[in-house]
Amino acid sequence: LTVSIIIAEASLELVPNELQNHPSVRHEALRRNKSVSKILLDRSLHHSAMLRLENSEKRGRPDLVHMTLLQITCAPIFLNGKINAYVHTVNNEVMELENAVRIPKSYFRFQGLMEKLLAGGRSITEGKNLISLSKMTLPRLVQSIGARKVIGFSRLGQKKPLELIAEENIGAENVALVVGGFAKGTFSNETSSVLDCKYSISNYSLDSHVVCARVLYEFEKKILR
Amino acid sequence: LTVSIIIAEASLELVPNELQNHPSVRHEALRRNKSVSKILLDRSLHHSAMLRLENSEKRGRPDLVHMTLLQITCAPIFLNGKINAYVHTVNNEVMELENAVRIPKSYFRFQGLMEKLLAGGRSITEGKNLISLSKMTLPRLVQSIGARKVIGFSRLGQKKPLELIAEENIGAENVALVVGGFAKGTFSNETSSVLDCKYSISNYSLDSHVVCARVLYEFEKKILR
Numbered sequence: 244l245t246v247s248i249i250i251a252e253a254s255l256e257l258v259p260n261e262l263q264n265h266p267s268v269r270h271e272a273l274r275r276n277k278s279v280s281k282i283l284l285d286r287s288l289h290h291s292a293m294l295r296l297e298n299s300e301k302r303g304r305p306d307l308v309h310m311t312l313l314q315i316t317c318a319p320i321f322l323n324g325k326i327n328a329y330v331h332t333v334n335n336e337v338m339e340l341e342n343a344v345r346i347p348k349s350y351f352r353f354q355g356l357m358e359k360l361l362a363g364g365r366s367i368t369e370g371k372n373l374i375s376l377s378k379m380t381l382p383r384l385v386q387s388i389g390a391r392k393v394i395g396f397s398r399l400g401q402k403k404p405l406e407l408i409a410e411e412n413i414g415a416e417n418v419a420l421v422v423g424g425f426a427k428g429t430f431s432n433e434t435s436s437v438l439d440c441k442y443s444i445s446n447y448s449l450d451s452h453v454v455c456a457r458v459l460y461e462f463e464k465k466i467l468r
Numbered sequence: 469l470t471v472s473i474i475i476a477e478a479s480l481e482l483v484p485n486e487l488q489n490h491p492s493v494r495h496e497a498l499r500r501n502k503s504v505s506k507i508l509l510d511r512s513l514h515h516s517a518m519l520r521l522e523n524s525e526k527r528g529r530p531d532l533v534h535m536t537l538l539q540i541t542c543a544p545i546f547l548n549g550k551i552n553a554y555v556h557t558v559n560n561e562v563m564e565l566e567n568a569v570r571i572p573k574s575y576f577r578f579q580g581l582m583e584k585l586l587a588g589g590r591s592i593t594e595g596k597n598l599i600s601l602s603k604m605t606l607p608r609l610v611q612s613i614g615a616r617k618v619i620g621f622s623r624l625g626q627k628k629p630l631e632l633i634a635e636e637n638i639g640a641e642n643v644a645l646v647v648g649g650f651a652k653g654t655f656s657n658e659t660s661s662v663l664d665c666k667y668s669i670s671n672y673s674l675d676s677h678v679v680c681a682r683v684l685y686e687f688e689k690k691i692l693r
Contacts, residue, residue: 287574306573310538314681319672348531349512350575446692447544456539456681467671 245417246462247327247388248455250311251381251395251434253424254304256334257361258284265292281362283354301333301425308424309346309353310452316346318456320463329384330424336361337379344373381421385437390419393439396458398448399429400441408442409461420462422454470642471687472552472613473680475536476606476620476659478649479529480557482586483509490517506587508579526558526650533649534571534578535677541571543681545688554609555649561586562604569598610662615644618664621683623673624654625666633667634686645687647679 258268263279267289272279286293286303293299308330320326321342330338338360344367347353360367360376367374385393392415394408412418421438423430430438444457483493488504492514497504511518511528518524533555545551546567555563563585569592572578585592585601592599610618617640619633637643646663648655655663669682 285574287577304573306575310535310573313535313677317675317678319670319674322672347512348529348535349510350531352512445544447547449544450542452538453542453681456678457685460682460685 244413244415244466245327245389246325246466247329247390247419248315248458249328249381249384249419249421250308250315250330250424250451250455251421252301252431253308253311253330253332254302254426255308255330255332255357255361255424256284256302256336257358258282258289259296262289262292262296265289267292277358281358283358283361298333300427304426305354305357306350307426307451309350311422311424311455312340312346312353313348314452314456315459316340316344318459318463320459320467323467325466326459326462327388329388331379331381331384333425335378335380337377337384339375339377341373381434382437385419388419389417391415391417393419393421393437395421395430395434395438395441396444396454397423397430397441398443398445400443402446403442403444405442405444405457405461406464408444409465413462413465420458422451422458424451426451469638469640469691470552470614471550471691472554472615472644473540473683474553474606474609474644474646475533475540475555475649475676475680476646477526477656478533478536478555478557479527479651480533480555480582480586480649481509481527481559481561482583483507483514484521487514487517487521490514492517502583506583508583508586523558525652529651530579530582531575532651532676534575536647536649536680537565537571537578538573539677539681540684541565541569543684543688545684545692548692550691551684551687552613554613556604556606556609558650560603560605562602562609564600564602566598606659607662610644613644614642616640616642618644618646618662620646620655620660620663620666621669621679622648622655622666623668623670625668627671628667628669630667630669630682630686631689633669634690638687638690645683647676647683649676651676
């Protein structure tokens with residue numbers, strides 16, 4: 244059994260070229276003594292700059308990605324190497340997280356780590372690669388994982404209790420679980436194209452970090468106990 | 469049925485008097501254009517200042533409290549008013565969260581909100597009180613809630629599956645669930661004194677935000693579905 248969790252279309256990226264001259268971006272870069280091309284796009288700081296940005300509702304929320312990554316990397320199922328974790332960003336950058344990685348809980352440190360990774364275009368290592376970065380679409384990632392079944396979680400999916408989804412799929416050979424890494428909107432057509440099924444696990448709309456916490460917990464119950 | 473969740477001994481406070489002259493504190497205050505008495509104690513910034521601080525392992529982790537609060541306030545059981553939430557800090561300050569409160573996901577905004585609340589010593593309101601602050605010990609809080617049964621979660625507790633704990637207690641009249649809000653160490657004697665029982669819900673040591681996510685999810689399954 245191989246289980247992977249993929250955060251899809253995650254709203255994590257450096258400030259794009261066309262916004263690097265905006266006052267809010269230049270102000271932050273100056274304040275932090277950084278280059279405008281090496282800081283994370285962040286809606287809470289660059290809101291006015293983002294108004295005309297394409298696909299903007301899925302962009303500039305590194306805070307959400309941070310929370311989601313902490314839910315994943317602090318779960319025993321991940322710490323014990325029973326699930327593989329990937330972040331696919333809205334710009335088709337893919338991070339693969341090793342089970343030994345510790346994501347900083349302090350946002351300042353997370354911010355610095357991500358800026359270094361995305362600006363450097365390389366891996367974060369400590370002896371071995373802890374986070375590897377590559378340029379890859381979601382369909383290509385799913386193919387490289389070799390997933391035989393790809394399950395998406397979406398409020399628009401078929402209603403099904405999460406325990407049942409876990410129960411039905413722990414016998415599968417290679418399953419990938421896909422959770423959106425954005426604050427608003429739904430999966431793109433490209434993301435939807437890789438999903439074999441789409442489930443809704445609550446009567447309520449759930450944030451990405453809540454979905455991840457629950458998905459990992461129910462799979463952990465079947466796999467790790 | 470009344471269910472409450474209490475984050476106990478949470479590592480959230482303003483920089484204490486005795487550290488306000490330390491260079492790391494003065495530097496941050498200057499950089500952020502704030503008074504040294506009105507910024508949060510943060511180990512990732514004030515580590516050297518905290519070396520000789522009493523009870524220091526339970527202090528200066530507002531990042532942990534942020535994550536934990538987001539797990540609570542984003543859960544449908546909280547959003548639907550089926551659970552009451554409290555933060556009891558290491559300095560015996562108690563915050564009561566209204567179900568309408570939205571905790572900022574951006575750490576910068578959370579930091580500002582908490583600084584305003586703790587320095588002002590008053591409530592955060594938007595028409596009505598969203599977060600009320602008062603000076604109160606944990607035993608006094610438990611008494612004011614009127615909890616008939618108080619359950620603590622600790623890796624030192626009796627091993628018991630969380631589903632079973634939820635199952636056994638949804639019939640209770642008034643139950644309080646206590647989760648530690650610190651990175652290291654165990655409950656103080658005062659905290660332990662209010663617990664009727666102490667359970668360990670995993671074979672692994674779990675972070676506070678992971679415990680909260682799981683506890684709320686299992687109780688939500690019994691109460692909200």
